[in-house]
Amino acid sequence: MNDEKITVVATKITQTSEDSDQHIGYWVKGVLAKLIKEGESLVIWRDERNGVNVPGIFRTSPVEKIIFLDPWRLVIRTKNSTWLVEDC
Numbered sequence: 001m002n003d004e005k006i007t008v009v010a011t012k013i014t015q016t017s018e019d020s021d022q023h024i025g026y027w028v029k030g031v032l033a034k035l036i037k038e039g040e041s042l043v044i045w046r047d048e049r050n051g052v053n054v055p056g057i058f059r060t061s062p063v064e065k066i067i068f069l070d071p072w073r074l075v076i077r078t079k080n081s082t083w084l085v086e087d088c
């Protein structure tokens with residue numbers, strides 16, 4: 001990844017693991033820490049969580065599938081859930 005910072009919003013759209021404490025509709029906004037790749041976690045330097053300023057690191061389980069919807073939106077499927085990732 002080059003020096004360009006990519007700000008995204010990631011919203012959980014499905015949940016496959018019943019023991020997850022994060023519900024459908026949960027979202028985070030921040031800067032991608034690295035490019036999204038299958039087999040690796042989605043990692044975001046988080047600024048907001050559900051509209052509240054909560055700086056930190058957000059990380060998913062490894063990405064199993066990436067579905068490109070258009071140049072600004074994609075869907076990623078992990079072991080535990082599915083996320084809509086949108087460029088801001």
